[in-house]
Amino acid sequence: MKRTRVLVTGGAGFLGSHLCDRLLLEGNDVICLDNLFTGSKDNIRHLLDNPYFEFIRHDITQPVYVECDQIYNLACPASPVQYQKDPIYTAKTSVYGALNTLGLAKRTGSKILQASTSEVYGDPQCNPQPETYRGCVSTTGPRACYDEGKRAAETLFFDYHRQHKADIKVVRIFNTYGPRMDTADGRVVSNFIVQALRGEDITVYGDGSQTRSFCYVDDLIDALVKMMNSRDGFTGPVNIGNPGEFSIRQLAEMVLSMTGAKSGIIYKQLPADDPVQRKPDITLAQKELGWKPSVKLENGLKKTIEYFKGVL
Numbered sequence: 306m307k308r309t310r311v312l313v314t315g316g317a318g319f320l321g322s323h324l325c326d327r328l329l330l331e332g333n334d335v336i337c338l339d340n341l342f343t344g345s346k347d348n349i350r351h352l353l354d355n356p357y358f359e360f361i362r363h364d365i366t367q368p369v370y371v372e373c374d375q376i377y378n379l380a381c382p383a384s385p386v387q388y389q390k391d392p393i394y395t396a397k398t399s400v401y402g403a404l405n406t407l408g409l410a411k412r413t414g415s416k417i418l419q420a421s422t423s424e425v426y427g428d429p430q431c432n433p434q435p436e437t438y439r440g441c442v443s444t445t446g447p448r449a450c451y452d453e454g455k456r457a458a459e460t461l462f463f464d465y466h467r468q469h470k471a472d473i474k475v476v477r478i479f480n481t482y483g484p485r486m487d488t489a490d491g492r493v494v495s496n497f498i499v500q501a502l503r504g505e506d507i508t509v510y511g512d513g514s515q516t517r518s519f520c521y522v523d524d525l526i527d528a529l530v531k532m533m534n535s536r537d538g539f540t541g542p543v544n545i546g547n548p549g550e551f552s553i554r555q556l557a558e559m560v561l562s563m564t565g566a567k568s569g570i571i572y573k574q575l576p577a578d579d580p581v582q583r584k585p586d587i588t589l590a591q592k593e594l595g596w597k598p599s600v601k602l603e604n605g606l607k608k609t610i611e612y613f614k615g616v617l
């Protein structure tokens with residue numbers, strides 16, 4: 306049997322490592338490319354002895370020459386804390402990363418999936434957000450390196466599709482959480498769980514009334530694979546996320562009650578341009594991919610808390 310050769314950029318990160326697991330389980334030959342900027346070898350250590358798994362330490366801002374049939378382009382820091390550490394590099398990763406992976410797709414004839422983001426909607430003026438919403442994004446604020454980088458990447462994907470007939474698939478991922486998030490990642494779910502398990506106060510930014518919709522990693526990975534295998538000509542962009550909407554204060558209270566922590570909640574300044582609301586309209590994903598998330602926040606949090614108990 307000829308195995309499909311799949312390149313996963315950002316494969317040693319949170320989502321990328323789960324995707325590598327899933328692709329290997331399905332009998333693919335997986336090439337994981339990562340520069341370990343936010344990812345870790347610990348996320349893929351269990352795969353290093355698998356003959357159908359290869360790790361390449363490489364920076365996607367530089368061209369890459371491998372032979373493959375499919376590409377999942379996930380390389381990019383995703384947490385505001387991480388992507389704002391070196392914003393120019395974040396923009397380069399998105400834009401040069403898109404150019405380099407699209408160039409590779411063009412040469413090899415690979416199908417290519419881009420991990421875009423709900424951040425392309427910025428601080429949205431409508432709720433939930435359908436794919437047709439064009440967004441409300443600051444071009445100059447501290448989140449712009451990521452938001453505008455991802456928007457430019459989407460543009461490049463669609464231009465390669467129109468100009469070179471590249472076989473593209475674009476997904477807009479909404480907040481996703483689960484095991485293997487880095488303890489120092491800075492995103493809200495990992496921060497709250499780590500703080501609660503360490504008996505530290507939970508840091509809510511602003512008054513905690515801003516909302517997010519949280520998707521468990523297993524649901525997300527199902528959707529990525531379904532999108533890669535979706536019908537010819539379906540390019541997306543398609544929203545992938547869990548439409549359950551929670552305020553950040555609600556999340557803090559859930560984590561406190563589920564961990565049994567005695568921590569208090571402290572309120573800190575809301576970061577600039579922090580979106581007030583976010584909730585995916587997943588009608589298109591349901592129709593085209595036959596996908597909807599199945600893991601409730603409470604159940605996903607339970608698994609994530611168990612994971613962090615094991616690594617702290």
Ligand code: NAD
Pocket residue numbers: 314315316317318319320321338339340341342343344345363364365366378379380381382383384398420421422423477478479480481482
């Ligand atoms: P992550 O930070 O855990 O993973 C990103 C991976 O990319 C890391 O392993 C990192 O080392 C690698 N990387 C970063 N810059 C690189 C470069 N220049 N060259 C090679 N590798 C590089 O984050 P994640 O949550 O797993 O996100 C994966 C992808 O999904 C990202 O593109 C992100 O924008 C997108 N996404 C994630 C979410 C989410 O909630 N998790 C939401 C929207 C979009």
Ligand code: UDP
Pocket residue numbers: 384385386480491492493494496497508509510511515517553575576579580
């Ligand atoms: N947040 C918070 N406390 C934290 C980390 C984040 O209150 O310790 C808030 C943040 O201001 C935002 C939401 O939680 O409103 C989600 O933040 P995250 O960094 O996870 O992702 P975002 O959706 O903002 O990209």
